[in-house]
Amino acid sequence: MGIKIYNTLSGEKEDFKPIKENEVGIYSCGPTVYDYFHIGNARAFIVPDIIKRYLNYRGYKIFHVLNFTDIDDKMIKRANQEEVTIEQLANRFIKAYFEDTDALNIRRADIYPKATEHIEGMIDLxxxxxxxxxxxxxGGDVYFRVEKFDEYGKLSKQHLEDLEAGNRVEVSGVKENPLDFTLWKESKEGEPSWESPWGLGRPGWHIECSVMSTKYLGDRFDIHTGGVDLTFPHHENEVAQSEACCGHQVVNYWVHNGYINIDGEKMSKSLDNFFTIREILEKYKAEVIRFFxxxxxxxxxxxxxxxxxxSAKKSLGRLLNTLDKVENLLDLDAVEGGGDKGLKGLAQETEVEFKEAMDDDFNTALAIAVLHTMVKEVNLIVNNKEFILTEGLKEGLKEIKSTFESLAGDVLGILPKQEEAKGGLIDPLIELLVEVRSEVRKNKNYELADKIRDELKNLGVQIKDTPQGVEWKLK
Incomplete structure (x- = not known):
């Protein structure tokens, strides 16, 4: 079975067929860089990351474009409040964006165009x-004639007649139709502006993405991502102006992620009910947030x-605990012979079921369930009281570890980063203390052994004595 993607444009799951064989172009609506991004924004950045990772895993070469909107009303307002330039404000929050997305293990896009660097292209369009x-x-502004574009509303499934009926704004004489949207706006005194055939001004929001996406991906590309809140009017207007200009469909697959809600309400800055990633990272590890x-x-x-x-922390913890257990077993000596107790087959079956889940519109929820099933089967084997580590079992455990790291790490990106997981010098020091404790226990000095265990626990190290040896992990 091939990959299927739900296309907002058609309202159906469609077979994925890239324009170029084994190559995929993706455009993602990036942040307006006037503040730290919240967890709702983070979902819109993680979704294309998952798509990229999975398509990469399936053998596709990806070219990903994510823009920075570095000029708009919100940026002008905040820059004025802080008495800094628009550029200084943008640079600060672009830096913060990279810090936060790096923390969430979001792989970098291939290019990050800024709106202010593409004004000439916007004027041309x-x-x-x-x-x-x-x-x-x-009146110094330029508007798009919505009624002129016959297919207006096809992405958001909103009919022009319904939009007009629901619009109670009277025509001011500036617009021909109250639904006409701004392509270019006249700058007010003191605002950033650029020379244009219509006087000093700056671009409208929607025109930016049309220009930056087609400049780097061509006038027809594979996937456009963004939050569902952008479907209308932003993406609807993007469709209208792009297709009106080039005369054909520009985006093959429109992919929109759902809202994040708080107490049943959509999280957003306008509702002032949002939490920035920076705030959440003070309480939860990055891999937990990503897993959530x-x-x-x-x-x-x-x-x-x-x-x-x-709940996400516990669920992820069950997966990571089993990986720790497998890694600890692989560090131990094994007795000769023995079969793998079906572990190699389990690894292969897990990969097949994982692909089936992800092929079906990138179903990460089902893919995670597949990993939990594998972990459960592994635990049934290694936690058995009669378990003996044989060379055959070690070979099977190697397959499990490789599969787990490929699917959970490379594709889903939910494994802790190596430096966090291993902790530099911390790991060898803990290993040394664990070995000392083991020697102390062999000499039946249980009081000192318990003291070492308790002190390690206070430092955030959990120790567990098992028939296969001592296991430890950082909390």
């Missing part, structure tokens, strides 16, 4: 739309709360 009678200049964000299908809404994050 507006001129083309005017020449084709899809746009008009009025992919624990539901990307199109489903997620309810954000401490209890949900705690």
């Amino acid at each position: 507006v001129e083309k739309l005017i020449a084709k009678d899809y746009a008009y200049s009025s 964000l992919i624990s539901k299908h990307y199109r489903s809404p997620i309810n954000f709360s401490d209890s949900e994050l705690d």
